[in-house]
Amino acid sequence: MQKIMSDCVFCKIVSGEIASEVLFENHHVVSILDINPIHFGHALVIPKVHYRDFLELDPGCYTSLLTGARIVTAALVKGLNLEGFNIFSNNGRIAGQSVFHFHLHVTPRYRDDDIRFILTLKKYQNGELKRYADLIRRHIEVS
Numbered sequence: 001m002q003k004i005m006s007d008c009v010f011c012k013i014v015s016g017e018i019a020s021e022v023l024f025e026n027h028h029v030v031s032i033l034d035i036n037p038i039h040f041g042h043a044l045v046i047p048k049v050h051y052r053d054f055l056e057l058d059p060g061c062y063t064s065l066l067t068g069a070r071i072v073t074a075a076l077v078k079g080l081n082l083e084g085f086n087i088f089s090n091n092g093r094i095a096g097q098s099v100f101h102f103h104l105h106v107t108p109r110y111r112d113d114d115i116r117f118i119l120t121l122k123k124y125q126n127g128e129l130k131r132y133a134d135l136i137r138r139h140i141e142v143s
């Protein structure tokens with residue numbers, strides 16, 4: 001893993017090569033406004049080191065990442081007088097990731113804003129709940 005990827009737009013933002021509207025910055029993370037927002041004020045929280053996705057993150061940056069997300073989210077709530085917000089991350093092209101440098105999205109939500117995740121929830125049939133749990137549990141690794 002490289003610290004900076006020369007073809008990565010977020011690495012270029014972190015280095016200052018590409019201008020951005022920085023909301024917050026600490027030693028490990030930078031938070032900027034997304035230039036293609038779901039709502040105005042939609043923010044991104046980006047580790048300064050290049051990690052492709054959630055599973056590549058160095059556990060040493062978890063605290064900085066979540067602390068940065070909390071600071072920025074609290075500012076969004078106060079600054080935009082929000083009743084609610086979403087925090088999410090897309091990991092992998094199939095999940096909608098478009099910049100392959102891990103980031104958290106923090107987006108404002110408004111009453112009747114007509115933004116929905118269209119989900120058709122499934123029902124586990126006989127034994128499937130345990131079967132899926134077993135498939136996952138056998139790979140739980142605590143380091």
Ligand SMILES: [Zn+2]
Binds near residue numbers: 004009010100
């Ligand atoms: Zn990068």
